[in-house]
Amino acid sequence: MEPEWLWYQDRYDLSPYRGIVLPGGFSYGDYLRCGALAAKSPVMSSVQEAADKGIPVLGICNGFQVLCESGLLPGALLKNNSLRFIDKWSSLKLQSTQSQWTGNYKSRSHAVLPIAHGEGRYFISQDEGKALWDNDQVWWTYDENPNGSVDDIAGVLNAQKNVAGLMPHPERAMFDWMGGEDGVDFFSTMLS
Amino acid sequence: MKVGVRVLPRKEVLDSQGRAVAKTLEHHGITLNSCRVGRFVELEFDTNSMEEAQKKAKEVAEFVLYNPLVETYEIEALKE
Numbered sequence: 001m002e003p004e005w006l007w008y009q010d011r012y013d014l015s016p017y018r019g020i021v022l023p024g025g026f027s028y029g030d031y032l033r034c035g036a037l038a039a040k041s042p043v044m045s046s047v048q049e050a051a052d053k054g055i056p057v058l059g060i061c062n063g064f065q066v067l068c069e070s071g072l073l074p075g076a077l078l079k080n081n082s083l084r085f086i087d088k089w090s091s092l093k094l095q096s097t098q099s100q101w102t103g104n105y106k107s108r109s110h111a112v113l114p115i116a117h118g119e120g121r122y123f124i125s126q127d128e129g130k131a132l133w134d135n136d137q138v139w140w141t142y143d144e145n146p147n148g149s150v151d152d153i154a155g156v157l158n159a160q161k162n163v164a165g166l167m168p169h170p171e172r173a174m175f176d177w178m179g180g181e182d183g184v185d186f187f188s189t190m191l192s
Numbered sequence: 193m194k195v196g197v198r199v200l201p202r203k204e205v206l207d208s209q210g211r212a213v214a215k216t217l218e219h220h221g222i223t224l225n226s227c228r229v230g231r232f233v234e235l236e237f238d239t240n241s242m243e244e245a246q247k248k249a250k251e252v253a254e255f256v257l258y259n260p261l262v263e264t265y266e267i268e269a270l271k272e
Contacts, residue, residue: 033259040256076261079208123205123262
């Protein structure tokens, strides 16, 4: 299986793809709101179509912000409570056990992944937050809340469970030399 | 025609920037009931109708300038 980069200014037929990953970074320099301008880029209309067809879509960090801004995921991500950029390893607890995203984590409920964000405070209204829990859409929570996220939320799923967003970085925990391998399952389950 | 779009965080959302500004002011002896930090966007449309310009500004605001989950917006006419 070969990964391919997609250009943000183009539109694609994404139906042959097994999954789509929106990586972290600082799209459009975080101008206006994190992810807001990228959410309006041409490639996102193709991602929206792919998501509607049930293709797995994973957004990491800035990718999570883009998915929230595009309406593919509920909620919004705001400046950290501390106003500081946080860069450290963080212990997470798996909450959703029913989705295709849990993979091998079904048998172990914790993962340790790096976080690196300035605007990772997950916000959702009380009613919508309750609906997230009721619908098994809260994916991962922080063991120690680093940024003031509602209900310690680190990652969420859409109602159909094929779109997932996560503030921590599984791609930075793929090999022992990186400091841990807990990120591997996030990608292997996507392709299983 | 120039139109301004004023975007502010919703009152029920903790505004960490506003809090930081208020705290700094407190250190200087300036106390406030509240302080919220938002953004102001100035838009210029190629029309002579302020009504049309404001209608377009509303469309732009709702398309991308504000996020209804966490922000509110107001539109105002600006002098040339």
